[in-house]
Amino acid sequence: MKKLILLFSLLTVCFGKSYASRMDWVTSPDSVSFQNLSVSDFQKLLADTTVQLIDVRTPAEFEAGHIPHALNIDVKEVNFEKNIKTLDPSRPVAVYCRSGVRSRKAARKLAEKGFRVYNLDKGFLSWPKH
Structure with missing residues (x-):
C-alpha cells in the first residue's frame, strides 16, 4: 500500500493532473498497461490540450455522434497499426x-507501441448527452 501511495504521489507531481490520481491500470499478461478512466476522470484528462483523443469505432458510428475533437481510427480496420503511426508517441x-x-483492444495495441494510454471505461454509451 505504501508503494501505491508513493507511486500516486510521484504521478501527481510528474503530471500535475487529477486524472493521474486514479490508479486503475490494466495490465495484460504480456505486461502492457493502460489506464481505465471513469467519465469524470476522462473529461478531466481531455482538459489537457496535449492529449490525443481517438474514437476507435467504425466511421458510421463516428458520424452518428462522437466526442468533440476526436480523431476516428477504426480498431477493426486492417490499417489500424499503420494509422496509429500518425500519432505523436510523446503525447498521451x-x-x-x-x-x-x-x-x-486498441489501448493494448497503443501501449505495446509505447504510448501512454487512457481508456474511457464504459465507452461512448456512458458519455453525457448534450
Missing part, C-alpha cells in the same frame, strides 16, 4: 469506443 492518448471493449 485517450481512446474510446461504444462500450469499452474495442477501445481496450
Whole structure:
C-alpha cells in the first residue's frame, strides 16, 4: 500500500493532473498497461490540450455522434497499426469506443507501441448527452 501511495504521489507531481490520481491500470499478461478512466476522470484528462483523443469505432458510428475533437481510427480496420503511426508517441492518448471493449483492444495495441494510454471505461454509451 505504501508503494501505491508513493507511486500516486510521484504521478501527481510528474503530471500535475487529477486524472493521474486514479490508479486503475490494466495490465495484460504480456505486461502492457493502460489506464481505465471513469467519465469524470476522462473529461478531466481531455482538459489537457496535449492529449490525443481517438474514437476507435467504425466511421458510421463516428458520424452518428462522437466526442468533440476526436480523431476516428477504426480498431477493426486492417490499417489500424499503420494509422496509429500518425500519432505523436510523446503525447498521451485517450481512446474510446461504444462500450469499452474495442477501445481496450486498441489501448493494448497503443501501449505495446509505447504510448501512454487512457481508456474511457464504459465507452461512448456512458458519455453525457448534450
